[in-house]
Amino acid sequence: xxxxxxxxxxxxxxxxxxxxxxxxxxxxxxxxxxxxxxxxxxxxxxxxxxxxxxxxxxxxxxxxxxxxxxxxxxxxxxxxxxxxxxxxxxxxxxxxxxxxxxxxxxxxxxxxxxxxxxxxxxxxxxxxxxxxxxxxxxxxxxxxxxxxxxxxxxxxxxxxxxxxxxxxxxxxxxxxxxxxxxxxxxxxxxxxxxxxxxxxxxxxxxxxxxxxxxxxxxxxxxxxxxxxxxxxxxxxxxxxxxxxxxxxxxxxxxxxxxxxxxxxxxxxxxxxxxxxxxxxxxxxxxxxxxxxxxxxxxxxxxxxxxxxx
Numbered sequence: 001x002x003x004x005x006x007x008x009x010x011x012x013x014x015x016x017x018x019x020x021x022x023x024x025x026x027x028x029x030x031x032x033x034x035x036x037x038x039x040x041x042x043x044x045x046x047x048x049x050x051x052x053x054x055x056x057x058x059x060x061x062x063x064x065x066x067x068x069x070x071x072x073x074x075x076x077x078x079x080x081x082x083x084x085x086x087x088x089x090x091x092x093x094x095x096x097x098x099x100x101x102x103x104x105x106x107x108x109x110x111x112x113x114x115x116x117x118x119x120x121x122x123x124x125x126x127x128x129x130x131x132x133x134x135x136x137x138x139x140x141x142x143x144x145x146x147x148x149x150x151x152x153x154x155x156x157x158x159x160x161x162x163x164x165x166x167x168x169x170x171x172x173x174x175x176x177x178x179x180x181x182x183x184x185x186x187x188x189x190x191x192x193x194x195x196x197x198x199x200x201x202x203x204x205x206x207x208x209x210x211x212x213x214x215x216x217x218x219x220x221x222x223x224x225x226x227x228x229x230x231x232x233x234x235x236x237x238x239x240x241x242x243x244x245x246x247x248x249x250x251x252x253x254x255x256x257x258x259x260x261x262x263x264x265x266x267x268x269x270x271x272x273x274x275x276x277x278x279x280x281x282x283x284x285x286x287x288x289x290x291x292x293x294x295x296x297x298x299x300x301x302x303x304x305x306x307x308x309x
Contacts, residue, residue: 003163006070006094008086009033009078010061012129012255013102016139017077018059019047020169029060033078033086036063046136049168070094073163076101080108080270087111098155100147100164104188105270106181106278109150120150121160122177124184127169128202128249130258142248144170148177182231186222187242189271190215192256193294196266196301199257203250206243214290215242221288222275228282256298260305268298 004027007014018030040062047055064070070093078086080103090099098119101109112120126143147161157173165171174180191202194214198204205212216239223235256266272295279288 003027004029004072005075005163006031006067006072007075007077008064009076011077011079012131012137012139013125013127014077015045015059015137016047016127016129017075017102017164017169019045019055019057020166021164022057022059023055023168024166026163026166027072029062031062031064033076033082036065036089038063038065040066044135047168048132048136048138050140051138055168064089064093067093070097073098073100073160075164076103078103079265080105080267081265083108084111087115087117091115091117098160100160101150102145103267103270104185104192105267106185106274108270113151117151119152119155121147121152121157122150122181123147123171124174124177124180126184126245128245128252129255130252138252140249140252141168141170142245144172146174146177146180147171148174148180150177179231179233182226182229183233183238183241185271185275186219186226186233186238187245189222189275189291189295190218190242191245191254192266192268193218193272193291193298195254196257196260197294197297201250202252202254203246205246206250207246212243215239218272218291218294221291224287225275225279225282225284228284229278256302260298260302263305263308265306266298266302268295268302271295273299 006029007018008031010030010032018028021028042058043061044058074094096118100121102123125145127141130138161171161173219238226233259266272291276292
């Protein structure tokens with residue numbers, strides 16, 4: 001599959017992916033998710049890989065309005081709170097094009113399902129990235145990131161994975177992607193609430209046992225909701241995953257903390273607060289109080305930072 005790869009979202013993940021693919025000679029266009037002013041330019045992007053290797057190349061940065069059709073593969077690395085408006089914008093340009101969603105959270109693909117997209121895939125990212133400046137990102141892979149099918153009529157998952165895979169940003173095909181989506185969403189509900197509230201880096205959980213105990217309570221609450229939704233997960237495996245991510249990304253800040261510091265909206269609605277919404281539907285609101293409280297505090301902290309900008 002030798003197709004143009006359109007990456008929507010010019011944040012840390014989008015830029016790292018664009019550089020990794022471009023260095024292997026693939027046709028990549030980086031589309032800004034929240035800007036559509038018709039501008040187009042080539043920009044040199046630097047990626048600091050595993051704290052030592054420097055990857056750099058020029059990437060074409062463009063806007064969605066410049067394209068009548070997005071024929072190829074569309075990869076979403078934008079913030080998930082923009083999916084509803086983005087689905088409406090893309091429906092006439094890429095409705096039958098493979099859509100690969102590289103975002104965190106539960107039910108984030110629903111806007112595209114509602115708009116009738118026919119080829120949809122979810123990827124669970126196992127990496128950390130931090131913007132050092134507008135054109136430099138620190139990036140550490142934690143594990144190979146799986147991609148699985150949400151909805152498909154004629155696309156080839158293996159071919160899509162091969163198109164997106166590169167030596168510095170690895171992907172693999174996954175048959176049971178929902179299980180991994182829920183596992184990662186639980187882990188993200190830990191990192192994206194506790195770290196910003198403590199204003200601590202990702203390594204806080206393996207360095208500080210009292211903080212990890214809070215994480216364990218959040219994991220247990222969310223695990224209970226997953227079980228009630230028919231998703232079978234291993235509680236201890238999720239705890240081990242949180243510690244693994246914490247150790248491998250020691251010193252790096254979670255994206256939600258970066259967003260709050262920079263006065264940007266966060267994705268907490270698709271993490272802690274989505275677990276709370278599902279719990280309410282199930283009549284289990286009292287069983288997820290700690291997860292909900294942390295999510296509400298993040299939302300308030302985010303809103304306060306937005307008012308300052």
